[in-house]
Amino acid sequence: MTWTEDGFYLxxxxxxxxxxxxxxxxxAAQADxxxxxxxVADIVLEALDFEDEEEEAVLVERRRQFD
Known part of the structure; x- marks a missing residue:
């Protein structure tokens, strides 16, 4: 993922x-x-197409840490 002034690349x-x-x-998210x-973690997880299940598991675990 690369951040730019105009957004970020996935x-x-x-x-x-x-x-x-x-x-x-x-x-809207905070209201829910x-x-x-x-x-952001949800958007990233939805946008990425994981071929590596281990990598996906690590990112899902990191996302849970924000909750």
Whole structure:
């Protein structure tokens, strides 16, 4: 994952949000009891196509630590 001023790259995909979109997304997640960190982790886990089950397990465990 590579962070840029315009968003971040996940493999060959770019996720880019305006500050307003980001704020709405975070507010909606927090209203559902989801922390911003967990929200990002969920997006990353959904966006990545894991071929390595061990790598996926490590990332899933890290995501649980945010809860």
């Amino acid at each position: 493999d060959r995909m770019v996720i880019s949000l305006t500050p307003e979109q980001e704020a709405r997304l975070v507010q 009891g989801i922390s911003p960190e967990s929200l």
